[in-house]
Amino acid sequence: MEQKELFEINRREFLKKISIAAGSSIALASVPWLKVFGEDKVGNSVSDKVRLGFIGIGDRGSALLKNVQAFEDLLNVEIAAICDDYEPNYQRAIKFTNGKAKAFYDYRELLELKDIDGVVIATPLHEHARITVDALNSGKHVFCEKAMARNLDDTKLMYDTHLKTKRILQIGHQRMFSPVYLESLKRIHNGEIGQISQIRANWHRAMNWRRPVPKPELERKINWRLYEEYSAGLFTELLSHQIQVANWINKTTPVSVFCNGSINFWKDGREVYDNIACIYDYADGSNFIYDSQNCNKHYGCEEQVIGSKGTMELEINKVYSAEPPAPPAILHLINDIEKDIFDVIPIGGASWVPETAVKYKGDYITDNYKMDETKLQLEAFTRFIRKGEAPEQLLREGYYASVWSLLAEKAAKTRERVTIEEKYRI
Amino acid sequence: MSKVYHNAFYAMGTRMNVVLPHSDEELCERIYKMIKHEVERIETKLSYFLPHSLVSEINNRAYEADVKVDSEMWQILKICLDYNRLTFGAFDITMRKLVDFYKLNSDLDETDLTSCMKNIQLNDELQSIRFLDDSTKIDLGGFGKGYALEKVQKLIHDSPLENAFISFGESSILTKGKHPSGKAWQVGVNNYNNSGGTAYTFELVDDSISTSSNYFLDDSGQLTFKANVINPITGKLKKEIETVTVKSKSPIEAEIFSTAFMNLSKEQICAIKEKYIDVGVVRINFDNEELSLTHL
Numbered sequence: 001m002e003q004k005e006l007f008e009i010n011r012r013e014f015l016k017k018i019s020i021a022a023g024s025s026i027a028l029a030s031v032p033w034l035k036v037f038g039e040d041k042v043g044n045s046v047s048d049k050v051r052l053g054f055i056g057i058g059d060r061g062s063a064l065l066k067n068v069q070a071f072e073d074l075l076n077v078e079i080a081a082i083c084d085d086y087e088p089n090y091q092r093a094i095k096f097t098n099g100k101a102k103a104f105y106d107y108r109e110l111l112e113l114k115d116i117d118g119v120v121i122a123t124p125l126h127e128h129a130r131i132t133v134d135a136l137n138s139g140k141h142v143f144c145e146k147a148m149a150r151n152l153d154d155t156k157l158m159y160d161t162h163l164k165t166k167r168i169l170q171i172g173h174q175r176m177f178s179p180v181y182l183e184s185l186k187r188i189h190n191g192e193i194g195q196i197s198q199i200r201a202n203w204h205r206a207m208n209w210r211r212p213v214p215k216p217e218l219e220r221k222i223n224w225r226l227y228e229e230y231s232a233g234l235f236t237e238l239l240s241h242q243i244q245v246a247n248w249i250n251k252t253t254p255v256s257v258f259c260n261g262s263i264n265f266w267k268d269g270r271e272v273y274d275n276i277a278c279i280y281d282y283a284d285g286s287n288f289i290y291d292s293q294n295c296n297k298h299y300g301c302e303e304q305v306i307g308s309k310g311t312m313e314l315e316i317n318k319v320y321s322a323e324p325p326a327p328p329a330i331l332h333l334i335n336d337i338e339k340d341i342f343d344v345i346p347i348g349g350a351s352w353v354p355e356t357a358v359k360y361k362g363d364y365i366t367d368n369y370k371m372d373e374t375k376l377q378l379e380a381f382t383r384f385i386r387k388g389e390a391p392e393q394l395l396r397e398g399y400y401a402s403v404w405s406l407l408a409e410k411a412a413k414t415r416e417r418v419t420i421e422e423k424y425r426i
Numbered sequence: 427m428s429k430v431y432h433n434a435f436y437a438m439g440t441r442m443n444v445v446l447p448h449s450d451e452e453l454c455e456r457i458y459k460m461i462k463h464e465v466e467r468i469e470t471k472l473s474y475f476l477p478h479s480l481v482s483e484i485n486n487r488a489y490e491a492d493v494k495v496d497s498e499m500w501q502i503l504k505i506c507l508d509y510n511r512l513t514f515g516a517f518d519i520t521m522r523k524l525v526d527f528y529k530l531n532s533d534l535d536e537t538d539l540t541s542c543m544k545n546i547q548l549n550d551e552l553q554s555i556r557f558l559d560d561s562t563k564i565d566l567g568g569f570g571k572g573y574a575l576e577k578v579q580k581l582i583h584d585s586p587l588e589n590a591f592i593s594f595g596e597s598s599i600l601t602k603g604k605h606p607s608g609k610a611w612q613v614g615v616n617n618y619n620n621s622g623g624t625a626y627t628f629e630l631v632d633d634s635i636s637t638s639s640n641y642f643l644d645d646s647g648q649l650t651f652k653a654n655v656i657n658p659i660t661g662k663l664k665k666e667i668e669t670v671t672v673k674s675k676s677p678i679e680a681e682i683f684s685t686a687f688m689n690l691s692k693e694q695i696c697a698i699k700e701k702y703i704d705v706g707v708v709r710i711n712f713d714n715e716e717l718s719l720t721h722l
Contacts, residue, residue: 323433323434323435323436324434324435324436324441324443325441325645326432326434326443327443327593327596327645328645328646329593329596330432330434330443330445330593333445333591334430334432334445336605336607337428337430337445337447337605337606337607338427338428338429338430339427339428340427340428340606340607341607342605342607342608342612343612344612344613344614344624344627345611345612345613345614346614346615346616346617346622346623346624347593347596347599347613347614347616348596348597348599348613348614348615348616348628348635348637348671349596349597349615349616349637349639349643349669351439351440351571351595351596351597351598351642352440352441352595352596352597352642352644352645
């Protein structure tokens with residue numbers, strides 16, 4: 001099946017889900033950014049066209065670009081310009097766009113184009129802030145991959161510039177567009193698994209994150225994730241995804257974070273940790289417990305939401321009820337024993353069976369169809385551009401995910417419990 | 427006020443409730459975890475439905491080759507074949523084919539299909555199993571709960587607990603000792619015609635009971651659905667609304683006999699009982715307004 005056809009099928013499925021979600025005020029309060037999918041149809045005229053520029057066409061940037069190409073015609077979008085200061089990426093981007101997009105080495109030249117509505121930024125982390133701020137100041141709307149920036153001041157500067165310029169700033173957290181996560185959130189917020197006491201998450205991989213370098217002088221440019229100047233490693237690359245989920249579920253941000261980190265396995269000259277373990281606490285006394293390491297992939301990536309009535313495992317799309325309902329006869333028996341009463345227990349009979357046969361082995365949270373959330377969040381970005389605005393909550397999720405990832409890094413470095421300074425609250 | 431520990435978990439398509447009248451909660455928690463772990467281990471091995479269980483491996487491969495099994499599965503297979511002979515073929519681990527037939531042909535109440543027990547070949551030397559027919563499958567559904575409770579019985583026997591009450595889906599009950607305030611555990615068989623009422627009461631001390639029936643009641647005692655109980659000897663569905671409860675010191679025996687006795691005549695049951703004098707049997711027929719109870 002053609003990629004575009006597949007996207008359209010999945011997209012229709014997603015929109016169907018959204019129309020169901022839209023019937024629930026609870027759901028839409030948590031996910032106001034979904035509303036845009038149910039709004040006006042996209043016009044086909046040239047004046048309706050959304051023109052995008054892509055800055056940073058490495059692996060992630062290429063993936064984003066191809067995602068947009070899947071719906072360029074369908075949603076009247078054009079990839080009008082590309083930019084990368086690394087020659088192989090620059091050439092690759094020209095190839096991907098068949099030479100139709102204007103190509104640049106310097107993002108500032110791309111930002112000078114008057115007919116570009118928005119830019120998609122997928123450069124190394126330390127470059128996000130500078131490029132985003134310049135893009136917003138030049139009147140462009142911005143979609144920037146998570147995490148937002150290498151440090152807290154730059155993160156806040158990006159947010160403040162968005163406010164000042166009134167341009168859209170959307171941070172790439174694709175789980176906020178995932179049918180599984182959206183359905184999970186709705187059901188968690190409806191109280192299905194009871195009071196949340198812990199969210200546990202992990203991201204374990206067996207890989208060194210190191211890429212081949214054609215010339216030694218390019219080591220830090222290509223392997224930027226390994227160096228503190230450019231990246232916070234596991235904190236900004238992986239934890240940022242999952243702290244966003246925890247905050248989203250808890251409908252608030254943490255009070256503080258403890259964290260340990262070490263270079264435990266990959267002692268190859270890298271500066272960022274390959275092993276981290278964090279505990280975030282929330283005002284209601286619940287915890288978000290997180291660990292990530294790079295030497296063993298057995299436990300993979302998961303978020304386990306543990307409530308008083310059940311557990312959800314979001315990555316594998318499963319929900320488990322906490323325990324079977326107690327038969328009245330057993331409750332009767334317990335009551336009798338406690339009160340020293342000796343009586344007949346009417347219990348012997350046919351086997352009890354759960355209402356849903358598979359429930360005790362875990363049930364799927366939602367239909368298990370293939371869905372590309374990255375495409376959907378990029379579609380949302382183009383729709384927001386057409387409207388000229390995006391829900392602030394979408395950015396707040398991304399902002400606090402970035403801030404609390406960086407605060408975890410600080411906690412690991414200082415070995416102290418870290419809280420957020422007032423100046424970083426929004 | 428006496429202390430009592432209670433916990434429950436899902437297993438084998440139903441639930442296990444563990445009631446331990448003891449003041450040491452830590453001890454009870456430890457024993458509960460051992461019980462849960464053991465039951466889950468057995469389910470993982472004996473399940474017909476789990477694709478990687480040993481039973482699934484046998485079902486997938488035993489027609490093509492001898493499937494060598496471990497000593498535990500070997501003992502289980504020997505027990506099942508022995509009880510098949512002892513119960514005149516009424517306890518049958520190859521009934522899945524007939525069950526599936528009636529699921530697909532819900533309007534029929536008889537078939538030409540018969541038991542596949544004769545197609546099971548055990549090789550003592552290799553400790554292996556082979557099927558002589560490609561449609562033969564084994565399903566230990568009528569055995570697993572009893573086997574699991576037999577293992578739980580051993581765990582509790584080896585523990586410091588004096589009294590315990592374990593309910594596995596309410597159809598299989600295991601007791602140790604007695605009710606703390608009485609001389610036994612008094613367990614009533616649910617009355618199909620009178621929700622919440624008791625049709626017969628067993629007194630259990632270190633005993634187990636197992637109940638087989640062709641109907642299901644929910645927690646409020648209401649009928650949820652009727653089940654197909656198929657006579658392995660005739661291939662026909664059992665039409666009478668009936669329940670058979672067997673009391674025994676051995677949970678395996680209670681489980682096997684309650685399954686088998688649903689399809690045996692009074693004379694056949696009595697013939698078996700002559701060899702098992704400690705086993706108690708109560709058969710209750712609910713077909714008429716007045717229940718008919720036979721104590722064998």
